[in-house]
Amino acid sequence: QVQVVESGGGLVQAGGSLRLSCAASGRTFSSAVIGWFRQAPGKEREFVAAIRWSGGSTYTADSVKGRFTTSRDNAKNTVSLQMSSLKPEDTAVYYCAATWGSWLEVPSGSRQYDYWGRGTQVTVSS
Numbered sequence: 001q002v003q004v005v006e007s008g009g010g011l012v013q014a015g016g017s018l019r020l021s022c023a024a025s026g027r028t029f030s031s032a033v034i035g036w037f038r039q040a041p042g043k044e045r046e047f048v049a050a051i052r053w054s055g056g057s058t059y060t061a062d063s064v065k066g067r068f069t070t071s072r073d074n075a076k077n078t079v080s081l082q083m084s085s086l087k088p089e090d091t092a093v094y095y096c097a098a099t100w101g102s103w104l105e106v107p108s109g110s111r112q113y114d115y116w117g118r119g120t121q122v123t124v125s126s
Contacts, residue, residue, distance in 0.1 A: 002026040002115045006096045009120030012086055020081040022096030029053040033099050033106060034079040035113055038092035047108040059106040086124045093119040
């Protein structure tokens with residue numbers, strides 16, 4: 001059974017940095033795509049970034065491009081989301097999700113992901 005678990009959330013001041021980690025288990029990741037989403041109170045779940053396990057190509061939403069970077073650690077079977085220059089509007093619950101398949105383009109829709117973590121809270125104070 002596939003399990004996805006996020007960690008690393010917390011409270012940070014505006015302009016600061018935070019690193020989230022996603023640990024996945026239960027299935028080989030050779031054709032997996034790992035995505036990051038976030039959801040602020042009263043808002044829709046929003047795509048943040050994703051990475052192909054094989055090859056390591058990434059796709060980042062325009063709203064965080066230049067500030068957020070996702071990467072993988074093959075040996076540890078983990079994916080990280082490095083967040084810098086954080087803004088109060090980045091405050092949300094951040095989710096890690098996994099999907100498998102021969103995606104021609106890296107999926108950015110929440111419905112395209114099959115397995116989800118429970119989320120980790122990120123709060124950015126002004």
